[in-house]
Amino acid sequence: MRATLATMQSRLNATPHLLRLGRLFSETVLLEVDGAEYYLTFRDGRLEQIAEGPSRKTPWRFALRTDAEALAQFWQPLPKPGFHDLFGLVKIGRGRIDGDILTLVKNLRFFKEFMALARPEPRTEDLA
Amino acid sequence: MSFEPITGRYLTVTIQGRRQRIYVETAGEGTPVLCLHTAGADTRQWRHILNDAGLTASHRFFAFDMPWHGKSLPPEGFQTEEYLLTTDAYMETVLAVAAALGLDRPILAGCSMGGRIALQLAALHADRFSGFIAIEASDFQPAWYDIDWFHRPDAHGGEMGAALVSANISPHAPDAERWNTLWMFMQSGPGVFRGDLSFYTRDDSLIGRLARIDTTRTPVHLLVGAYDLTCTPEDARRTAAAISGATCTVMEELGHFPMSEHPAAFRPFFAEALARMEVPADV
Numbered sequence: 001m002r003a004t005l006a007t008m009q010s011r012l013n014a015t016p017h018l019l020r021l022g023r024l025f026s027e028t029v030l031l032e033v034d035g036a037e038y039y040l041t042f043r044d045g046r047l048e049q050i051a052e053g054p055s056r057k058t059p060w061r062f063a064l065r066t067d068a069e070a071l072a073q074f075w076q077p078l079p080k081p082g083f084h085d086l087f088g089l090v091k092i093g094r095g096r097i098d099g100d101i102l103t104l105v106k107n108l109r110f111f112k113e114f115m116a117l118a119r120p121e122p123r124t125e126d127l128a
Numbered sequence: 129m130s131f132e133p134i135t136g137r138y139l140t141v142t143i144q145g146r147r148q149r150i151y152v153e154t155a156g157e158g159t160p161v162l163c164l165h166t167a168g169a170d171t172r173q174w175r176h177i178l179n180d181a182g183l184t185a186s187h188r189f190f191a192f193d194m195p196w197h198g199k200s201l202p203p204e205g206f207q208t209e210e211y212l213l214t215t216d217a218y219m220e221t222v223l224a225v226a227a228a229l230g231l232d233r234p235i236l237a238g239c240s241m242g243g244r245i246a247l248q249l250a251a252l253h254a255d256r257f258s259g260f261i262a263i264e265a266s267d268f269q270p271a272w273y274d275i276d277w278f279h280r281p282d283a284h285g286g287e288m289g290a291a292l293v294s295a296n297i298s299p300h301a302p303d304a305e306r307w308n309t310l311w312m313f314m315q316s317g318p319g320v321f322r323g324d325l326s327f328y329t330r331d332d333s334l335i336g337r338l339a340r341i342d343t344t345r346t347p348v349h350l351l352v353g354a355y356d357l358t359c360t361p362e363d364a365r366r367t368a369a370a371i372s373g374a375t376c377t378v379m380e381e382l383g384h385f386p387m388s389e390h391p392a393a394f395r396p397f398f399a400e401a402l403a404r405m406e407v408p409a410d411v
Contacts, residue, residue, distance in 0.1 A: 081354045085295040106283045108291035
């Protein structure tokens with residue numbers, strides 16, 4: 001998971017339109033995968049830090065909790081129904097979103113496209 | 129010069145006592161089909177159907193922008209109003225436009241909230257239509273989101289709405305049409321998507337009316353995309369099961385905006401739905 005997040009971090013840095021969309025996004029997001037915590041700290045649209053938990057002291061703005069198998073399906077080039085979107089994971093009971101959801105919604109395109117950066121051969125215009 | 133076959137015109141109708149200038153597109157010759165767009169969008173969702181020579185050879189399609197949407201202006205005085213679509217206003221709008229166009233019992237094809245109102249009209253005003261194609265339509269779904277997210281002074285409702293509805297687009301959709309579909313939501317006027325969702329997520333009056341629909345007189349066919357998270361295949365099947373004689377087809381590689389997000393994949397399902405609207409003369 002750590003390696004995948006690092007790949008996403010470098011792909012984000014190489015994706016100008018996402019850096020532009022995220023230029024006002026400076027928040028910490030908790031990604032929880034099978035109970036393992038990853039605190040993703042974004043600053044001005046760049047993923048500045050990936051810190052592994054557990055931590056009771058790290059504040060976060062919103063959290064996405066899911067499992068590795070669901071994320072693997074989400075990262076398929078043509079995911080099956082429900083696995084094709086973060087809210088789809090929630091709908092089929094394989095994900096949960098907590099915290100300041102309005103902040104997520106205000107930055108929804110940015111965060112969805114960031115989370116999709118682990119898909120193989122990403123086409124930057126096709127990651128919503 | 130090579131114009132597309134679609135023609136756009138304006139007409140003015142009175143809806144709930146107020147004049148509304150409505151933008152209408154039309155193409156084709158033959159059996160009339162009136163097409164309704166989804167919440168937060170406009171007639172452009174139907175452009176691939178209206179440009180389809182195979183379909184327009186036998187059908188005359190009409191699609192119009194609801195008031196406040198697309199090229200239809202909001203009514204006079206809108207600047208101090210809160211736009212909230214209602215079932216009554218929506219039905220009156222469809223009936224008024226059909227009458228103004230002089231349509232004789234057209235087929236009604238609506239998607240999402242357009243499909244919802246098509247089923248309401250099937251229950252309450254079936255005599256005005258010859259059949260109903262309800263796409264991504266169901267009896268009712270409450271919102272899992274806060275519709276107020278999409279109309280606030282500190283964020284762009286259109287961009288947020290587009291990002292939200294992207295969840296309902298199939299990954300099989302071509303990029304160009306995915307983004308054309310989302311662009312309409314990005315362009316939606318302030319508060320319009322919210323006002324449409326108010327109708328879509330709060331009015332459950334259709335549930336009790338489904339049993340009134342008489343499919344022996346007006347066929348009802350539901351189409352639903354497997355990637356639709358808003359109106360799932362389960363939602364559409366439940367709705368079809370509550371209408372005696374209604375049929376339902378699941379479109380495996382499509383989402384909530386099939387005619388717009390993936391026109392080529394939608395076309396055979398829509399052609400089949402049109403064929404199902406042909407009722408034998410002795411019925």
